[in-house]
Each structure stands twice: as C-alpha cells, then as structure tokens.
Amino acid sequence: MSTPLLEVDHLAVSFGELHVLEDVELSVPRGQAVGIVGPNGAGKSTLLSAISGVERASAGAVRLAGRDVTRTSAAERCRLGVGRSFQIPRPFADLTVFENALVGAERGAGLRGAHAREHSLRALETAGLLGLANKPAGSLPLLGRKRLELARALATGPELLLLDEIAGGLTEAEAEELVATVLSLKESGVTILWIEHVVKALVQVVDRLVCLAYGRIRVDGDPHEVLASDEVAEVYLGGTAA
C-alpha cells in the first residue's frame, strides 16, 4: 500500500491544563474524503489546527505524504499542500475579497502575476464569491465570510483540504450547491477532511466518517454505520449532558 497523504500519530494537544486531544490516530489515503463529527468542544477544530500547524502538538506526530511536519510552521505546511478554512472566519478585513484569495494563490500556491490572479478568480468562482470580488472582506456578512474561507483555502492549491463547519446556516439549496462543489473537488483528486454538524450534507460527500470525543477518535468507518453506532449515540448524549 502506498504512503497515506496524512498520518496523525498518537497526537496530543493541550492548552495548559486542558488536554483537548489525548491520543488521536488517523490515517487518510490520497483522494479520500473523511468526515469528522463529535460533540461541541470535543477538539475537532483543534485537530485541524494541529494538522495545519496553527496549534503545536504536545506529543505525537503529523506526517504529510510520509514527511514528518510536526515541527513545521503553518505557512510551510500550506506550501506543502495543506489548505484550511477557519470555523470562525478570519478575513483580511481591509483587503478586498479578491486580494484575500490572491494571498493564498501567491504564497500558498506559489504562483505569480497573471497565473496567481487567474487562480484566485477561479477559487472565488468555485466558492460563489466572484461577484463580490471587489468588496472589502470586512464588509461581508457571516455566510460570505465562510465562503471566503473556502475560496482562500482553494486558492492555495491544496492537496489536503481541511474544512471546518462551512455548511452551517445555509439554505437547503445552498447546501446542495456546496455539496456539489466539494464533490467536484474530491473528484479532481483533492483529499478532504471535513468537520460538519450538518450531517446530511456531510454524508453525501465523505467516504468515511470518524467520531471524535474525549480526546480520541472513538468510531471510524462507513458513514452510515458510524452514525448508527451505539458509541456515537452515547457520545452525543454524553456531550449534551455534560
């Protein structure tokens, strides 16, 4: 078997005394789409941050295509092909929507000049933001900001795309559109890790679902089987009760 694109090996992340991730094991082959579910505060976003280099691992390792990137900066990991969206959008408020994407194209994808501009426009088009290209990003409402998160991540030309709750708040039709977009990304060969509470959208895309709770991955497998599993029911009930 060839080397998985992403390997998360005994990963732990702590914020002071708070041990959010204790021992996460995850291996994602190239081209696969994996969904992540889990109760609020389980550490899903923290896992994406540890993979993208925004948070440091306190133990364990992250490997990209076999290469250990545990000590590598977020910028370097982005250039190696990791694109991510932030759950709470982080737009460059004083730049235009187009320029936000251009940052990713120039720095993440390493493109220049007309190539970078074209690539940014494509990313905006894919995320459905092309019409707002000249707006200051700070003026976008929440949904627009979430789309911008997707557009910027795409502009970096990712091989591994990390999505964090991009479907929340969408109408039925918009969610359909988003599913189609993510599916087409998957078909083009992008490996996807997608955290989503809107399970209905998620299961239309992912090949595999993992459930994260209490610092570990509790269930891992076929999306429908995972959702039907006793562990997931228990974890969610436990999560709400806590």
Place this chain on the structure above:
Amino acid sequence: MTVQTEPATQATALPAVHRGGRATALGLTGTAVVLLAMAALPYLVDTGVTAQLVKLCYLVALASMWNLLTGYAGMMSMGQQAFIGLGAYLLFVVNDHGLSVYTGTLVVSALVALVAWPLSYLAFRLRGGYFAVGTWVIAEVVRLIVVRFDSLGAASGRSLSDVTADPVLRRAYTYWLALAVMAAAVLGTYAVLRSRLGLSLQAIRDDDTAAGSLGVNVTRGKRIIYVTAAAGCAAAGAVICVNSLGVASPTQIFGVQYSALMVFMVVIGGIGTVEGPVVGAVAYFLLDKYFAQSGVWYLVVVGAAAIVVSLYLPRGLWGTLAHRTGFAVFPVRHTVRFRAAS
C-alpha cells in the same frame, strides 16, 4: 508535493484584474514632476525656503517609515528614535573616516539595517503594547551605549568634522539629500506595496494566523519591514544631523518625541495609505511653521488638531478623501473588472 490547480469549473471566461491602470502612470508622472520641480528650487528661491523644506522632507520620510511599520505590517513601534539617533551618530563615524556626509548617509542606512536585523529578534519576542514599550526601551539602551563614547561627544553631542565649506552649496546639497531621502521613502513604500510582499504584509496586519495558514511567512515579512524602516529612519537621522551640522544633544536625537511626532503625522494624514503620511507631514509642517512661536498655544493647536481629526475623520485627512472618492495618487488596490452584462 505538487501544486494542484484549477479544481473546478473552467467554463466561463474570467474577468480582468486591474491595478490602478492609467491612474498609476498618472500618479507616477505627477510625482516625478513635483520632485523635479522641488529639485530645481535651489536655483529659483532663497536658501531660507529650501532650508525649511529640509525639515518637511525628513518629516515625510519618518512618517512614511512609521506608516510602513504600523499601517502595513501591524507593528506599533515607539522606538524608531533608536535608528534616527544611530543614523545621526554613525554619520559622525563614517564622516570621521573620510566619507562625505552625502554618501555617508547611504552607508549609514545600510549599517543601521545591519544593526536592526539582530535587534528584530529581540523586539519580535514581544507583541502589541509590549512591542511598543520594548522598542522604546531598546532606543533608550542604544542611547545609553552611544553616550559612553567620548569620541561621539559623550552626553553633550558634537559637530560634524567634515562638511561642504561653501554655505550656499552646502545648503543646496543638504536639501537635495533630504529630497532624495524623502523620495526614496515614499516611492520605496509604494514599490513594496505593489510587490507580493506588500499584499502579504497587509494580510499579516489584518490577521497573522490566517496569513500563516495561507502560506505567508509572517516573521520574515515583518523582519524585512522592521529592517527597512530602521534604514529609512537612519537616513532621516543622518539628514537631521547634516542639516544642523551635528547633534545638539543625544537626549534630543534619541527622544521619544520623534515617535509621538510620527504617530501624529500618520494618524492625521491617514494610516495605511501611501499618501497619508505625506499629507500628515505637510499638515504638521504647517502647524509647526505658523504656531511654533506661540508658546503653549502651539501644543494646544497640535493637540486640538489630533483630537478633531481622530474624532471626526478617523481615517485621517487623506484616508477620508480616498475612502469617499476612491481616489489615489499611488493606487495599490486590485480591481476585478467585470464586462458589462449584455
């Protein structure tokens, strides 16, 4: 890994992206005309006029450097006087070694860049308000080190040893030097902003975590600007030194009032625009010219100007104009131009 391109739909033709277009050429032509006219002034007007303009020139340079640091790279420095003072004092050193003060200014800014580079490692350990205070502390330490050298006049300042003898010529040269430093500061800022670095800097300023996640090397970008701004302030410091034929007192040239001045000019003019610092420097220059003799009223007027602008025009004079009209002498924004729907 290789870069994956064109993830989705390819069908539609993409709109074009412009960046100022004709306005860019117009702005640069206009600037060239203004600079050439200013360069000709020593032949046209009394030396008193150009002597005053020397001050305007170094004020513009200082304001531009502070704007680059804070308005574009998000580094709020209160310690640029470290580099102003070092620029002035290193000019003594290179001048004593036989360099003219004019080439000396160039050498001095390069030397200060070399000093600023390791200092950035110290300063970058601090963030936000701590960074501002930290840079101020660094400036004080630099001053304390400089005044230990008797050859530099110790605590009492000193004069330049070798300057152009003919006073008329000297004033003209000084003015041209100041003009060149100003032009380099403003056009240099503009060049940085039009480059890829400029866009990355603004991303860092707005959100450094997001910038990092999009592949921007955050620390590297900040360091380049920290070093550049140090070199620019050193050049301004050298001009100040040449203009007064020396340094009257180290406390003055290393004084935090320079930082206050830079903040004032940039905020009045409009932070985060290339033109703003120029406008702010002109505004301060005029206030200074007409009210400096009025004793305490001078401070009242300057303070009132700062309050009025920050209350009613928080984007500053130029920033407000640019925001309302979309006008720019030095356009940096990208504009996606859609074809009119047919």
